[in-house]
Amino acid sequence: MNATTRRIVIGTAAVSMAVSLAACGKAGDDDKAGSGGDGKSIGLLLPENKTTRYETFDRPIIEAKVRQLCGDCKVRYNNAAQDSETQKKQFDALVTQGVKVIILDTVDYKAAKSWVQQAAKKGVKVVAYDRLAEGPISAYVSYDNEKIGQLQGEALVKALGAKAKESNVVMINGSPTDPNAPFFKKGAHTVLDAQVKKVVYEQDIPDWSPDEANKKMGAAIDSLGKDGFQGVYSANDSMAGGIITALNKQGIKVPVGGQDSELAGLQRVLRGDQAFSIYKQIKPEAETTAEIAVKLLKGEKIDQLTPTKVDSLSGEFKGIPAKLYDAQVVTKENVAGTIIADKVYKAEEICTPEFKAACEAAGIK
Template sequence: MTRTLRGAIAVASTVALSLGVVATTTGASPGQARQDVKIGLLLPESKTTRYEKFDRPYIEQKIKELVPDAQIDYYNAAESATTQQQQVNTALAKGDQVLILDAVDAKSIQSSVEKANKAGVKIVAYDRLAQGPVDAYVSYDNRKVGELQGKALLDALGDKAESGQIVMHNGSPTDPNAAEFKAGAHSVLDGKVKIGKEYDTPNWDPNNANQQMSGAISALGKGNIVGVYSANDGLAAGIATALEAAGMNVPLTGQDAQLDAIQRILLGTQTITIEKPYKPEADIAATMAVNLAQGKPLPEDLTPTTVTSGSGQKVPATLLTPVVVDKENIKDTVVKDGLYTVQEICTPAYADACKEAGLE
């Protein structure tokens, strides 16, 4: 288990313990304190495998651990900001006291956040910081993600950094995290390598990324492209397909530690991904939501910092630290952290690559 993961779990465990303490000191029994907890969970999409495979089950599991009788209303917006606004209305109509919200569009959801706030409903911004009167926020240090990606790309390029151009795929313009990844990457890459083409990719669509990469290859010439910055693994999947079709294999970054990305890293068609362990983030969001649903203040160790949203609100927050995953540390990161088993990674198509990397 990584030091980052151990630390985040310790924070969540400390806060979980504090729930019982607060219930006792307010004169209510734990059973009384845990009645009538209603939480809405609103996730943005399912094309990225993390949301249905990890985020949703981890959040629901932690809420039920803290409050066995809690009502959890789940919604997935399928990449539609309009759908998510309608889902907020539905959650409010159902009487949810707290919404754990991962916004499709951080700006357009502001009116819904304001509506919830006026109704006395608390908002925990999850992974992406929505605009408006948000009550708490948990995510990873997204600028640090971009910095780590940029450094990994430069390290992989070596002397080639000065002899060609890179292509950048920065993700969805409606996702505030994408802007932070981009800023972090540019802070490392600018002045060190020439950026031949740079793209935003609406809705983090891998098919779009594939078309963009094919266009960049045609425009720049495949012999002039020495590396590709991809903000996440979904985009990297589309990019890798375009590179393969052009007979190219250059350093390629990613993020989210998706299973297919780990397998591409083993094959050498992707260089790194960024692991952001989902369980600590999910546990903290669930604990925040339960505290708020029960009318309790958030413990200071759960919100050690403050961030400013795009609409100017100061929001108490936890920002966790991301981890770089490459071919050398797969066993000590995603396997040790319980994200995947060796058997899940090392299917027959990847058996030789796994053996070479010591995954047996």
């Protein structure tokens, strides 16, 4: 989730090292993390754990990179479990403890505005990670999210094939509190509105909830009938799982797309239950963020790491230094050449007995 395709391998050794280090920054483990006021602590606040990527990749990679760049730096970590008020308390606690740089992947980008403003007054620099919070952000690292939506739309059109122009599509979008969700939606609409017959049902899903996506898909089937749509856009893989369960219950087989290349999503892609996912190389995003945070902590310039400027979604905060990575579509034809080749998952992790035949058919051994 490449104009210039980046083959930045998530090496097995690097990930295993990162995972082993992850234990050093458990949520709420502040006493072991050392004093926040010593100028050597970086806060890391991630939004939720329903999506497997955050605990499996983002957190351990960021923690490992910080320690590689700054041997005596400490990472003070917390996960908000999709609760904005919890994240506010975690953020405020870091500021109170004297942490001067906070990596923030926000639950609710609008709610974060006042926190970031108050922190800035105290000299705290906030690096927006993956999602752009409102406020005077010091740097932002993510993906070209509108382009990701376009990739999703194009992949769904391709999956619909020759009948795309006569096809009706259901859209199940991401959380309204996630600033990336409108960009995914906008990008997808630019493609689908021009290349399919009609988007006949559309819903935003709070908290990216697979259960809620399942319910909304059920409601769409009740409203449209089993033959009332020919494809489903899902903003991510977790929700695609809920959507496909609802479709299977009614005996409906149509293309469904996703995003994030989660393990379960990849398995569905290989088996043919899900048409595609989007592969966002997390390692470069996470490592760049860690590098920016360390430089800010040391008072060094970050210009070379942030070649782009972006404005906040509201337009109130302009010219935020940013680095935006590209992404790519993953289908059963290229799982081996992307996910396996980049060592995101090992073949044996994907190819459990239930998916062994699907893996062999895709050339994964």
